[in-house]
Amino acid sequence: MKQEFKIISSLINENSKILDVGCGNGELMKYILENISSNIRGLEISKKNVQECIEKGLTVIEGNAELDLGQFPDKSFNYVILSQTLQAFLNPEKVLYELLRVGKKAIVTIPNFGHWKVRVDLLFKGTMPVTENLPNEWYNTPNLHMCTIKDFVTFCNQRELTLTKSISLSGKKVSYIKKSNLNYKNLTSELGIFEIEK
Amino acid sequence: MNKIDNLKKYIVKDKLKLDCGKEISNFPLAYETFGELNEDKNNGILIFHALTGDQFPYGINPITNKEGWWNYALGPNKAIDTNKFFVISANVIGGCMGSFGPSSIDPSTNKPYGSNFPVITINDMVNAQNFLLDYFKIKKLFAVIGGSMGGMQVLQFVSNFPNKAEVAVPIACTASHSAQNIALNELGRQAIMADNEWDKGKYLENGKSPSKGLAVARMAAHITYLSKKGLQEKFGRKLQERDALKFGFDADFQIESYLRYQGSVFVDRFDANSYLYITRAMDYFDLTNQFNGNLSDAFKGSKTKFFIISFTSDWLYPTSENREIVIALNAIGADVGFIEITSDKGHDSFLLDVPDFLNSVKNFLNNSYKNIHEARV
Numbered sequence: 422m423k424q425e426f427k428i429i430s431s432l433i434n435e436n437s438k439i440l441d442v443g444c445g446n447g448e449l450m451k452y453i454l455e456n457i458s459s460n461i462r463g464l465e466i467s468k469k470n471v472q473e474c475i476e477k478g479l480t481v482i483e484g485n486a487e488l489d490l491g492q493f494p495d496k497s498f499n500y501v502i503l504s505q506t507l508q509a510f511l512n513p514e515k516v517l518y519e520l521l522r523v524g525k526k527a528i529v530t531i532p533n534f535g536h537w538k539v540r541v542d543l544l545f546k547g548t549m550p551v552t553e554n555l556p557n558e559w560y561n562t563p564n565l566h567m568c569t570i571k572d573f574v575t576f577c578n579q580r581e582l583t584l585t586k587s588i589s590l591s592g593k594k595v596s597y598i599k600k601s602n603l604n605y606k607n608l609t610s611e612l613g614i615f616e617i618e619k
Numbered sequence: 620m621n622k623i624d625n626l627k628k629y630i631v632k633d634k635l636k637l638d639c640g641k642e643i644s645n646f647p648l649a650y651e652t653f654g655e656l657n658e659d660k661n662n663g664i665l666i667f668h669a670l671t672g673d674q675f676p677y678g679i680n681p682i683t684n685k686e687g688w689w690n691y692a693l694g695p696n697k698a699i700d701t702n703k704f705f706v707i708s709a710n711v712i713g714g715c716m717g718s719f720g721p722s723s724i725d726p727s728t729n730k731p732y733g734s735n736f737p738v739i740t741i742n743d744m745v746n747a748q749n750f751l752l753d754y755f756k757i758k759k760l761f762a763v764i765g766g767s768m769g770g771m772q773v774l775q776f777v778s779n780f781p782n783k784a785e786v787a788v789p790i791a792c793t794a795s796h797s798a799q800n801i802a803l804n805e806l807g808r809q810a811i812m813a814d815n816e817w818d819k820g821k822y823l824e825n826g827k828s829p830s831k832g833l834a835v836a837r838m839a840a841h842i843t844y845l846s847k848k849g850l851q852e853k854f855g856r857k858l859q860e861r862d863a864l865k866f867g868f869d870a871d872f873q874i875e876s877y878l879r880y881q882g883s884v885f886v887d888r889f890d891a892n893s894y895l896y897i898t899r900a901m902d903y904f905d906l907t908n909q910f911n912g913n914l915s916d917a918f919k920g921s922k923t924k925f926f927i928i929s930f931t932s933d934w935l936y937p938t939s940e941n942r943e944i945v946i947a948l949n950a951i952g953a954d955v956g957f958i959e960i961t962s963d964k965g966h967d968s969f970l971l972d973v974p975d976f977l978n979s980v981k982n983f984l985n986n987s988y989k990n991i992h993e994a995r996v
């Protein structure tokens with residue numbers, strides 16, 4: 422399983438109620454279902470992925486996170502997970518607020534546009550960066566709102582959203598992001614994993 | 620008629636108070652079963668049929684000699700696997716395949732009920748079929764499944780009996796019959812009643828048959844079961860066994876000929892009064908209204924796991940109406956899954972060979988049964 426999913430799973434308490442927004446083919450949900458909590462469901466936009474989730478025996482609702490989160494009552498989940506999808510929404514701010522309305526906590530991961538490889542690509546090649554975490558070209562990327570870890574931390578701070586956990590992932594290396602090392606982690610992290618409360 | 624008398628029936632001795640206020644008892648429910656009930660009696664599935672369905676979803680219907688209406692979905696190793704599950708299928712009350720309906724004989728007059736048959740509802744149908752579970756001594760079903768009007772029965776069943784089914788699969792249906800659907804049903808009813816042979820519903824005792832009206836009703840309804848794209852692809856403007864237009868009102872086009880054929884075969888197997896009564900039951904169906912405008916309340920306290928399925932090209936029971944049910948269930952934190960299947964085959968998709976649909980049902984049922992009953996061992 423992806424290192425990212427292991428970290429997300431480690432943040433979740435047993436027997437919590439969980440919603441995985443943009444659950445893809447259900448890999449993370451299946452792991453959580455089998456190891457942490459059976460009370461998990463997903464929201465997924467791709468019909469093919471929904472089929473794969475059903476094959477795995479997962480509860481999944483076909484839908485669009487930008488339109489369909491409204492049907493869930495306030496604080497109806499202990500955790501709402503959003504893995505590497507925030508940057509693809511038309512209105513990420515609205516989605517983030519919806520996650521925090523529906524869930525007591527949100528776990529959000531973002532591909533870091535501040536990673537040094539990304540910076541090098543743009544600085545030396547002068548082309549839009551294509552990396553392992555950002556594999557698409559400028560013309561076919563689903564990512565509308567790329568941000569860096571620093572951008573995201575600032576964004577949350579400005580809105581008084583509490584980052585209860587901030588984790589950096591670089592390759593297999595896991596470390597905590599703190600105020601003191603933010604600029605450094607912004608350069609070295611491929612992925613930021615955040616636990617957020619409102 | 621004799622052949623229908625010989626069908627398998629359970630006589631419900633209990634009293635059943637209908638929504639219209641009348642009370643019935645000692646009435647027949649014609650049913651069939653497929654597969655074997657296991658020792659724990661936990662593999663039972665009750666399937667509910669649609670408007671013109673019956674208790675023969677699988678195999679050959681002995682009355683019509685046609686294949687069962689859900690042969691694609693039900694049978695050994697199919698989506699609803701009769702090697703695994705014990706499937707009960709009953710003809711709804713109001714129907715014409717042996718259950719208590721307008722063609723049944725009224726003992727007080729020794730004539731068919733005809734228009735004297737009480738107006739029945741989806742709620743009445745479901746309450747009647749629930750008696751079958753007592754007969755089979757099934758305390759809790761594994762699943763209730765149905766498409767179209769069958770899906771409405773699934774919703775009503777879970778609402779009436781919140782802990783009598785582990786899982787529920789309402790397919791291509793609605794919680795509240797729309798104005799458009801009432802309008803379309805009214806069109807069919809008016810076609811039947813405009814036929815002189817209908818004879819105010821007394822055609823059976825007077826040796827008549829409103830087959831022309833019933834055929835028109837079926838033709839109109841049949842169009843609503845298909846999609847525009849599906850019709851265009853299958854028929855287009857192709858001509859029926861002729862090279863040029865004939866400048867008359869014969870069936871010049873293949874689509875005309877097809878609809879006429881559909882109408883003509885339907886009248887051989889369906890009773891016009893049943894068509895009136897069952898479409899009325901559908902029109903009266905408004906589960907939201909039963910719960911004072913809050914559909915969520917219909918399912919409050921239910922532990923049933925739902926899986927709701929709609930089809931992209933279904934304009935009769937569109938995805939939006941199926942989604943209403945999902946939204947109502949999510950509002951109370953119920954366990955609900957939902958998928959919209961891509962298909963050009965319109966509302967009829969649930970009866971046809973649509974692999975994504977059939978696989979979804981199969982995977983859902985098999986995984987759910989494993990999680991509920993086999994994981995505990």
